[in-house]
Amino acid sequence: MPPISAPVRKLTVGFAFLSSLMACSGQTTDARTEDTQGTRETAALAASQLSVNLRAWSGHYLVADKGGGAALQAYSTWAKEWETFTLTDLNGGTLQSGDVVTLRGIGGQWVSADKGGGGAISVNAPHALGWEEFRIVKVGGTGTIASGDKIALQTTLGGQFLSAIDSGGGDVLATGVSAREWETLTLYTLGSAPVTTPKQRVLDYIKSISGSKTIAGQHNREPNWEPAKWTNAINGTTGRWPGLWSGDFLYQQENIDSRWTMINEAKKQFAAGAVVQLMWHSCPPTQGEACAWQGGVISKLSDSQWNELLTDGSNLNRIWKTRVDRLVPYLQDLKNNGVAALFRPYHEMNQGVFWWGGRTGPQGTRRLYQMTHDYLTKTKGIDNLIWVWDVQDLSWNFSDYNPGDAYWDIAALDFYNGDGFTKAKYDAMLAVAGGKPIAIGECDRLPSATELRNQPRWVFFMGWSELVYDRNSATELKNIYAADNVLTRDELPGWQ
Template identity: 55%
Template sequence: MERYLTMCLVAVLLCGMAACKKSKSVNTETKPSEEQGPEPNTPYKSLNYLYKILGKKTLAGIHNREPNAQPAKWTEEIKSTTDLYPALWSGDFLFQQDNINNRQLMVNEALKQWKQGAVINIMWHACNPANSQPCAWDDGKGVMSSLSDAQWTELITDGTAINIRWKQMMDEVSVYLSFLKDNGVEVLWRPLHEMNQGKFWWAGRPGANGTARLWQLTYNYMRNTKGLTNLIWVWDMQDFSSLTADLKSYNPGKEYWDVAALDVYEGNGFTVAKYQAMLGISGGKPIALGECSKLPTAQQLLEQPKWTFFMGWSELVFSNNSDEQIRALHQAANVLTLNEMPGW
């Protein structure tokens, strides 16, 4: 009888220990923290991929500035230098007559790159809708021109002459974006870039009725009126000393953008303060280095791992970095090139 009671006691103790272990397992179960960002469940394969690599890897990218007759010129320069193609290809609708004429060549290249597995980024250095198109870069009437306060109010007021002209200009580029949509291409769409850069006609106007309002107008027209649901909206700023304040005063609202990008041209480079400012505004969405002339190093990307891509600015990459530096970055384990992409 004593032996029987002892066996029962042991059984009870073992069951209690098992229960404790089970209870501890349940109680210590963890959920993904906000540090990791939202789960990648967007309608976009390429945006989901940015979420997937967030904090782990960074895509290598290069912009292909004019001419649109050679829409992979700088991508090929990276290949010649590194023997690797970048994972992100970027093009531009541009503003000169020859480049406007060759917009179809540019989007054909975007389609080709997408089929090869690249992430596609497109931007638009647009002419001033209060002036004429095509235009120059900086002749008082071109991309670097300005609008008076009265003209600005007209631009953001539905049905006015400048407002209608801006919509007509959006109609023109929407034809090409619709072509990409029809071919299944997702586009990181980066209009009205460097919103806090006052040199552009669209930029440098903080506050609710400033550049952020133009962004909202552009978003609503292109997404809702034109039906361009293949666009992933990249809200882009420049790294001025006023960045922390600018991120608030130029923010059109988190529902109006999918990726927050920073253009790094200031002499102090890729500082922790800039990185933290972008993380602070992101709300868990991907952040990226939208433009740079001096490339980050692989070590800097290890220390700031949530930059999901960097995009070097065409010819400036080759005048601000040695071939050895470019090769080392593209060959780094934490940097992804086209041969490592999963395909769409």
Template identity: 50%
Template structure:
């Protein structure tokens, strides 16, 4: 059994009084600060369908035997997924209880239109400048409509808070991505202002205190200036993440890492989404501070099985079974006014969630000292400080006769925020002191927790999988799937029919309607016979897909004269997790069931690197099951298994950008520029569509 870091945060025994803080320090943030520079959480996003909220994590588990240390879901936009938000939230709670860090994002519908909505025109949309101004103005039609949609989401976030679940919340992601209705508006009245409005509504109006705010950009070539142009303010975000899609054709460069790290100024940084997952050598050789990475659903499996196993079995990468279990994490919270000695400070009564007493106006060179606290073992200790500062300040932490650390505090605009600092302490008694060495701040409380254990996953309470996250074992042939057992669909209806007896079938399965099914684990690779029990009065064409990623093949079904008939096709399938999808591309059929049998197969044990992404014969097309456009459905891409390869979509995007910059002179300049800008837009749409 491989040895890995097992992070254990425990309650320190102390003589100081333990007082409930107005807003408790977040366990998740303490963890991220504690592992900063030494370890990285391995994560997985689970996009639609919300009816199957563990689909892609299960697929990863089937390959690596590990569950991701970070689990992610999405509130989404389509009716079927909005209706299954509760299912997704239930899985978030289950993953948290199993020990994972949890993340939520929200592909929200354009407030100019309706919700639910379609991908194109709903999420991929553009507001006019007057509409944007209306959205940001309190009390207007669009402003109220956006708040109403936030109210719908807040109900679920409150459920999580009531269940004791902390959430890394990443709304309005990829703020510099202009294809999203919320994105691509730099400056103080642009996308950053909408983020501020959203943050304040959830935090202050709805009173949610379990959200860890993640600010996110995409890795465009404009990143060096985007980090300033789209910044909502240091007090508005806890984690800064970058989505890595080789958007500039450059990959995991030192320049990008430094741009994110420098802007974060000590806060956790992360790879918010990725197709080409970072290898452990990236963290070990020059980019150590990435606190987590998150594979984007089906695109994760464009990485080879060998690479996925290397990453998720690396001592550097933390998986769920190596987490400590949240019940084992406690904090010592010390109220600021409980000092034993001080110079220059005064107490005051303020509102920080609730009415509370604080130390106000800790001006330059004012200080407080506190009763002795016993540090039981040598190790890293994470301090959290609940502060307010109008103009910014520098807090100095002292102890054992010396300076332990300094923490810069950005101006908080009259808002209470929590800032963190991890320091190395040796065993012994400490009388901690807090001093302002520059500027002025108010202090409500501070807390500390310890990080001191190294062990293997066998000792972790979180190593036990939740019932909804159990590994999917290989099935035996033939695999029989009832048509009506779909996990997601668009347009189809069910009815009772007679096929040798009364049975439930999918009826009126018309052109461009589709169904997708929960994953099954194929035991063997090779030629497979797919049988369909169908009925139709005229010829139709049925398409077999890997839900969301590719097409295995199509079959033309002749008229059955209204009688139930079994038709078959042969396709090449690799062993591993398969999430089948069915779509009618022409005509209309009724479907009772379909089955998968092996015609000529090789056991998966003889092929250690069987692909788990799409059929070898499949064209890599984006399915309409993910609301992608028909343009995007012909996009194909493969990525390198190292940090030096690039995806074809990224290269297309980069080439289009470079070409547009090179266009100059000549009588056809405006036409050429228009063509190149159109190609750029298509390339970027293709890249987006592959991810949704």
């Protein structure tokens, strides 16, 4: 790539050098006097300026949350306004390794290493003085720095490197003693950062919080003409919006007729910053698209009917494809509008109450899940879904229902057994998921903040509609939604 160039400017005096002289004479190294401030602001106006994005080793971009005024963080999975900084090269000329630079967020405040380094980094300085100056270092090389190069930023006063702790997902500190992985950033000029899809942004963010934070979620079942009924109820109780909104395609005729209302709510929630999830309580292919709960969704297929369903081209297989086809316009509409959705079909595979569940082995329930995945993604081109594989806490043979790593992105466990959020269940999900995210797919009683601290890999929990109010007091709901390890909608980065 071509080097990043800028016009040469005339420097009156190097502030870092001036600061060191003042330190030797016993004066403060931050020297925020009126005269010095005026000199520094004049120099900044004359210096070369570039709009840049900085991506940490893990793929998270440095972000000035809300444009500035708070801590510098490394949680964002793509480069937008809050991830864009004005880099001022105080040395002038072509940007070189060793040059002294400042960074300014879109809100007009400078990135600042408090007391010159050794602790937190913020984006709140009203002017650029010593604490706001950094030496840019080319990692693994010297000389000219180009867009796409690996760099590190070192405080000019304390000598510490900016570090995205744990490779990103939280605050950035000025504590690095050398330029290692956490201290390595990729510098992109505005517009040159890799483009990511909404699906990648949501999934990358979910992966980034695994082990530290849990998204608060709420399901909204019937009626589909009120698709935010229980989300609104949670907001009314807690004053906060669930970070995950969940809807359902459902099975009753009146709810099937209202699917567009539900999908429009999904788009609205996604635009507001929520993670969106869709479920599908479907009717068996031996009945009509609309059916009853008892004797419909809750029913059995004979072994011969099941085998026919799995046989491509058979009558039941054609009916099943027609049912899936009817979901495609809704999913395509989400894709066309840039909405990524978690999709959790044929949930609670290991319980045999639903017509699709309780069948082990390669031709069992997991095969229907695989067929649905392949038909939607490969045949219909629906590539905006994040696939959730779901079981319930009533048996431990999860591997008998696992469709395979290629078929799911998140493994979820539904909690309805009376013994609650035990370590045994947590460990069982960790074992089956490997390094992939795990989630509390459904629950009536919500986990406490302490339970989530002890089991930090749960990336979201989802309360089940009205059951949340049967099992949790208003105080308990307020407490979990206010917990520092639980994320509500306003605390998520946004996706569009």
